[in-house]
Amino acid sequence: MNFCSNCGNGQLEYIIPEGDHKHRYYCPNCDTIHYQNPRIIAGCIPMYNGKVLLAKRAIEPRYGFWNLPAGFLENGESPEDGALRELFEETGAKGEVKRLHTVFSLPNFNQVYLLFLVDLTSEEYEKTTSESLEVRFFELDEIPWKEIAFESSTFALESYIASPSKEKVNLGQFVKY
Numbered sequence: 001m002n003f004c005s006n007c008g009n010g011q012l013e014y015i016i017p018e019g020d021h022k023h024r025y026y027c028p029n030c031d032t033i034h035y036q037n038p039r040i041i042a043g044c045i046p047m048y049n050g051k052v053l054l055a056k057r058a059i060e061p062r063y064g065f066w067n068l069p070a071g072f073l074e075n076g077e078s079p080e081d082g083a084l085r086e087l088f089e090e091t092g093a094k095g096e097v098k099r100l101h102t103v104f105s106l107p108n109f110n111q112v113y114l115l116f117l118v119d120l121t122s123e124e125y126e127k128t129t130s131e132s133l134e135v136r137f138f139e140l141d142e143i144p145w146k147e148i149a150f151e152s153s154t155f156a157l158e159s160y161i162a163s164p165s166k167e168k169v170n171l172g173q174f175v176k177y
Contacts, residue, residue: 001025006032038110041152042082043070045102045160046095048120051139052157055090055132057149064133065149068115068156079114087118091135092126095119102159104152104172113152117160 003010004027013026017033025034045068046053054066069090073082080097087093095118102115125135138144140161148154151174159170 001034001036004030004032005034006030036110038107038112040073040079040082041070041111041113042073042077042079042086042116043068043113044083044087044095044097044116044118045156046087046091046093046118046120048123048137051137052143052160053091053093053120053125053135053137054143055129056134058129058131058133062149066144066147066153067149068153070113070115070152073114080116083114083116083118090129090131092129093124093135094121096121099167100169102152102156102170102172104155104174106152106174108174113156115152115156 001012004012007027007030009027009029011029013028014023015026016023017026026032027034055069056066057063069087071086071089073079077085083097084095087095098117098119100114101117102113104113104115106112123137127135129135143157145154148157152172155172156170
C-alpha cells in the first residue's frame with residue numbers, strides 16, 4: 001500500500017496496532033488503520049441431467065483451460081447472487097442455487113471460494129462468451145481433468161463425484177509448495 005485511501009498521505013507505517021496481533025498499514029496523518037482482508041470468489045457447479053457445464057477460459061490466468069464458472073463477489077451482492085451472475089456471464093446459462101457445496105481457501109493468495117451446487121433451469125447456454133472460448137456440457141466421466149484451470153474446481157468436482165447427494169459442505173485448501 002503506497003497511499004492512505006482515507007486522506008492520500010504517502011507516509012504510511014507498517015505496525016502492529018495496539019490490541020492487535022498482525023502488522024497493518026497505519027496512517028499517522030489521519031490515524032487510520034488499513035485492514036486488508038481476503039477476497040471472496042463466488043461460483044458454482046452447474047448441473048443439468050447429470051452433466052456439468054464447464055467454460056474454457058478466454059482470460060488470464062489459465063487462458064484456454066476449463067473451469068467452473070466463478071469470479072469475484074461484488075459489493076452489495078450475496079454469494080448466491082454472485083454465483084448465478086458469474087454462471088450467466090461465463091456461460092449464458094441460468095440456474096437455481098441448490099446449496100453451498102464447497103468452501104475452498106487459498107491463504108497465500110488471500111482468496112476464499114464459495115462454490116454452490118446449481119441446478120440449471122434448462123440446457124440452454126451460449127457456445128462462447130466474452131469470458132469463455134468455449135462452453136459445453138461434460139458427462140462426469142468425461143471431465144478433462146488435465147485441462148482444469150484451478151485446484152479449487154478440481155476439488156469441488158472430485159468432491160461432487162465422490163458423493164453427489166452428500167449435504168455436507170466440502171472444505172478444501174490450497175497449500176503453496
